[in-house]
Amino acid sequence: MGRCRVAGLASVKPGELLGVEAGGLPICLARLESGEVYAIGNICSHEQIELSDGDLQGTEVECPAHGSRFDVTTGAADGLPAEDPVSTYPVTVDGDDIYVEID
Amino acid sequence: MGVPVSDESVATCPVHRIGNIPDLISVVRSSSVVNSPEYFAAAHKLSDGHRTVEEFVGGMWTFTDGVEHRRRRKMVNQLVRPEALDEMRESFILPAIERLLLDALSEPDEDGSNRCDLVVLADQLFVDFGANMIGFTDMDDPQRQAQLREIVPGIFGGVLAQFFDNRDEVYAMATDAKRRLVDDYFIPARDAYREMYAKVARNEMTEAEIPRSLMKLIVSQADPAYADEEVGIRDTILVFNTAIGTSVQSVVHMVHDTAEWFADHPEDRNLATDMDFLTRCMQETIRLKAPFISYLVRRAGEDLQVGDHIVAKDDELHIEIPRANRDPEIFGPDAAEFNPWRERPDNLPRYGIGFGSGPHACLGLRVVLGNDGQSGSHVRFMQKLFSHGVAPDRDREPQIMPMAHDESAIEDVVTYTSYPVVFENWKG
Numbered sequence: 001m002g003r004c005r006v007a008g009l010a011s012v013k014p015g016e017l018l019g020v021e022a023g024g025l026p027i028c029l030a031r032l033e034s035g036e037v038y039a040i041g042n043i044c045s046h047e048q049i050e051l052s053d054g055d056l057q058g059t060e061v062e063c064p065a066h067g068s069r070f071d072v073t074t075g076a077a078d079g080l081p082a083e084d085p086v087s088t089y090p091v092t093v094d095g096d097d098i099y100v101e102i103d
Numbered sequence: 104m105g106v107p108v109s110d111e112s113v114a115t116c117p118v119h120r121i122g123n124i125p126d127l128i129s130v131v132r133s134s135s136v137v138n139s140p141e142y143f144a145a146a147h148k149l150s151d152g153h154r155t156v157e158e159f160v161g162g163m164w165t166f167t168d169g170v171e172h173r174r175r176r177k178m179v180n181q182l183v184r185p186e187a188l189d190e191m192r193e194s195f196i197l198p199a200i201e202r203l204l205l206d207a208l209s210e211p212d213e214d215g216s217n218r219c220d221l222v223v224l225a226d227q228l229f230v231d232f233g234a235n236m237i238g239f240t241d242m243d244d245p246q247r248q249a250q251l252r253e254i255v256p257g258i259f260g261g262v263l264a265q266f267f268d269n270r271d272e273v274y275a276m277a278t279d280a281k282r283r284l285v286d287d288y289f290i291p292a293r294d295a296y297r298e299m300y301a302k303v304a305r306n307e308m309t310e311a312e313i314p315r316s317l318m319k320l321i322v323s324q325a326d327p328a329y330a331d332e333e334v335g336i337r338d339t340i341l342v343f344n345t346a347i348g349t350s351v352q353s354v355v356h357m358v359h360d361t362a363e364w365f366a367d368h369p370e371d372r373n374l375a376t377d378m379d380f381l382t383r384c385m386q387e388t389i390r391l392k393a394p395f396i397s398y399l400v401r402r403a404g405e406d407l408q409v410g411d412h413i414v415a416k417d418d419e420l421h422i423e424i425p426r427a428n429r430d431p432e433i434f435g436p437d438a439a440e441f442n443p444w445r446e447r448p449d450n451l452p453r454y455g456i457g458f459g460s461g462p463h464a465c466l467g468l469r470v471v472l473g474n475d476g477q478s479g480s481h482v483r484f485m486q487k488l489f490s491h492g493v494a495p496d497r498d499r500e501p502q503i504m505p506m507a508h509d510e511s512a513i514e515d516v517v518t519y520t521s522y523p524v525v526f527e528n529w530k531g
Contacts, residue, residue, distance in 0.1 A: 060217070064177040065462060066176075066468075067469065080469050080473075081452070
């Protein structure tokens with residue numbers, strides 16, 4: 001698929017999450033308080049829940065349903081009940097636009 | 104596949120027993136299936152079942168579905184975040200264990216053995232723990248601790264009256280217990296938290312300084328449902344009942360199962376305080392026995408297919424978690440036996456669906472096992488007990504709560520009311 005524009009930078013504020021799609025894939029954008037933007041798969045590996053409805057705390061997303069935690073920088077599951085990671089996608093910010101690299 | 108149960112009293116409401124994992128997961132995840140307080144309390148079958156709904160469980164977050172459930176569950180998840188778990192374990196659970204063990208074992212018996220009743224010991228720990236999680240105040244007072252422990256059986260009975268034959272007696276005790284819970288604990292805590300929020304309004308303290316607890320969420324109306332105080336009381340009953348009742352049974356069963364394992368596998372005794380091994384033991388006990396009753400109940404909100412079986416709207420579904428978790432095709436030929444070295448099955452955790460599945464999966468999972476799966480409060484409690492050589496007291500029989508006849512019952516899924524233990528390495 002290559003590089004896809006998924007959102008404007010202004011649409012995801014520092015400390016917030018945004019659910020988007022790229023090439024049919026559900027993606028959760030996470031903008032850290034420091035301003036960096038990361039992209040991970042938006043569906044919790046524990047249950048079919050959208051992570052973008054959860055909370056961002058530091059570099060971790062907390063799933064809104066059962067509280068599973070994922071590190072947005074690596075996709076690793078850092079808190080039960082999830083035990084498996086979610087995908088990560090390279091992000092570039094070009095001006096006011098957020099791009100995600102999809103295989 | 105669901106299996107209808109023949110039962111004259113439910114002739115107008117067929118019951119489908121769901122006792123295998125694939126069907127069970129599809130049912131509890133289905134938006135066509137309702138977590139109904141009326142069905143949980145058997146209010147559609149028992150003339151007095153409405154009392155459980157009206158006085159104890161109606162309005163609890165577990166008996167909401169869809170958007171409301173998701174909103175309220177997200178709110179209470181903050182009670183079990185990693186920092187909350189660490190604080191609970193290090194500041195509360197571990198010091199409390201030391202204190203309770205010292206109190207319970209201060210004097211050896213005439214034969215020199217250090218004995219106690221593990222149900223009583225665990226009850227003391229988890230009543231204090233539940234009170235802390237809810238936010239009850241003045242709980243350093245031993246008299247208030249003891250009085251709170253007295254009302255545990257009544258609250259348990261009010262929520263689970265449908266499982267008893269002597270329901271008049273159970274409800275009488277439950278009504279008194281709820282009155283005492285509300286008047287002596289809920290209202291003083293509510294007023295104390297209101298005063299803290301008044302101080303926040305006067306800039307005398309910050310909201311972050313108010314202790315994290317369910318009461319903080321209730322008083323701050325973190326969810327709009329808490330505008331109705333009775334909803335807050337029902338959620339208090341839920342946390343009280345699960346933090347205590349389920350926790351006590353999980354640790355007692357785990358000691359029982361692990362002691363049996365050591366008797367048959369003495370080569371593993373040197374792992375009695377190893378957190379990885381004990382976590383495996385807890386996961387096995389949870390797999391075999393949680394939620395420590397034989398089934399949960401759901402209502403079909405509309406016609407649906409379960410496996411090759413049709414379930415009609417308003418039919419009753421019995422979610423047989425302990426039975427499903429003993430499937431030899433998933434957990435191996437010895438699936439019904441306790442084996443801490445069991446391999447993790449494909450696509451399931453070691454504990455199977457012992458903490459449930461779908462939106463209503465258990466909030467307490469991370470309390471029991473830890474956020475990282477290795478540092479749970481309950482497992483640390485076990486580690487402390489085994490470090491002192493806890494073992495079943497072979498001179499005294501455990502006591503089991505008598506329950507009503509249950510088609511789904513499994514012989515070893517019981518509720519212990521007494522479990523005598525001896526500490527073989529107690530050093531005070």
